[in-house]
Amino acid sequence: MLIDTHCHLDAPEFAADRAAVADAAREAGVAAIVIPAIAPMNFDTVRTLATQVQGGAYALGIHPLFVSEVQDDAIDVLRTAVRAAMDDPRFVAIGEIGLDLFVKAIASGEALARQERFLAAQLRIAAEFDLPVLLHVRRSQDLVYKHVRQVPVAGGIAHAFNGSEQQADRFLAQGLALGVGGAMTFTRALQIRRHAERVGLEHLVLETDAPDIPPAWLDGARPRNAPGEVAGIAQALAELRGDTVETVVRATGETACRQLPRLASLLQQGQG
Numbered sequence: 001m002l003i004d005t006h007c008h009l010d011a012p013e014f015a016a017d018r019a020a021v022a023d024a025a026r027e028a029g030v031a032a033i034v035i036p037a038i039a040p041m042n043f044d045t046v047r048t049l050a051t052q053v054q055g056g057a058y059a060l061g062i063h064p065l066f067v068s069e070v071q072d073d074a075i076d077v078l079r080t081a082v083r084a085a086m087d088d089p090r091f092v093a094i095g096e097i098g099l100d101l102f103v104k105a106i107a108s109g110e111a112l113a114r115q116e117r118f119l120a121a122q123l124r125i126a127a128e129f130d131l132p133v134l135l136h137v138r139r140s141q142d143l144v145y146k147h148v149r150q151v152p153v154a155g156g157i158a159h160a161f162n163g164s165e166q167q168a169d170r171f172l173a174q175g176l177a178l179g180v181g182g183a184m185t186f187t188r189a190l191q192i193r194r195h196a197e198r199v200g201l202e203h204l205v206l207e208t209d210a211p212d213i214p215p216a217w218l219d220g221a222r223p224r225n226a227p228g229e230v231a232g233i234a235q236a237l238a239e240l241r242g243d244t245v246e247t248v249v250r251a252t253g254e255t256a257c258r259q260l261p262r263l264a265s266l267l268q269q270g271q272g
């Protein structure tokens with residue numbers, strides 16, 4: 001099953017043609033789209049949007065790049081929203097959460113401490129409700145791993161993973177899958193392509209991160225990525241591994257369903 005496990009379909013880039021973008025994904029064979037939240041301000045948006053898209057699902061969480069913008073009580077707001085969402089079959093994970101050490105302004109001092117406090121608190125919420133997590137690990141694999149070890153969670157996905165082999169193996173040992181997307185389609189992305197070749201498909205899921213991280217075949221000055229591109233990403237992964245695209249789609253779909261059991265239930269019940 002072809003699943004985009006990470007797509008910001010609520011982003012303003014899709015304001016003009018969001019329904020058409022979702023329809024195009026459907027036509028490209030995409031059976032499910034997981035829409036992560038970034039802060040309490042878009043919790044209602046992702047929840048509603050998931051009901052408007054066939055195979056739509058959502059996650060709730062506070063993205064590391066928004067930790068500096070939200071109120072201190074955002075964690076309480078999240079916990080309340082999560083409790084309410086547990087009855088909603090389209091709610092599948094805590095996310096997008098993690099740490100970002102790429103953006104210099106928040107990569108040290110109090111800003112980093114605040115990122116870490118928010119990550120730890122959100123991991124505790126995931127553990128409390130037995131939910132998987134969608135992790136943002138940009139330049140922060142070791143530090144995120146430290147937190148995940150301290151607060152083990154019920155699986156999840158290290159999204160847009162771009163770490164070393166050792167870092168990858170530690171995440172896998174912790175029961176997490178690696179998300180592969182547009183970055184893998186660039187031949188210069190040697191490290192990502194090595195993981196995509198080496199790691200078993202039982203540890204890999206597909207994602208677009210649309211509208212960001214456009215794959216190599218989208219050109220133009222500011223190309224917009226879209227969830228339908230996950231079909232081409234599956235094809236690229238198949239070519240890289242020497243597998244058939246059918247094998248890649250089936251196995252990564254199974255991995256996504258294993259990591260996100262509530263998504264599996266949603267799709268099994270035909271409510272997708």
Ligand SMILES: [Zn+2]
Pocket residue numbers: 006008036096209
């Ligand atoms: Zn994201």
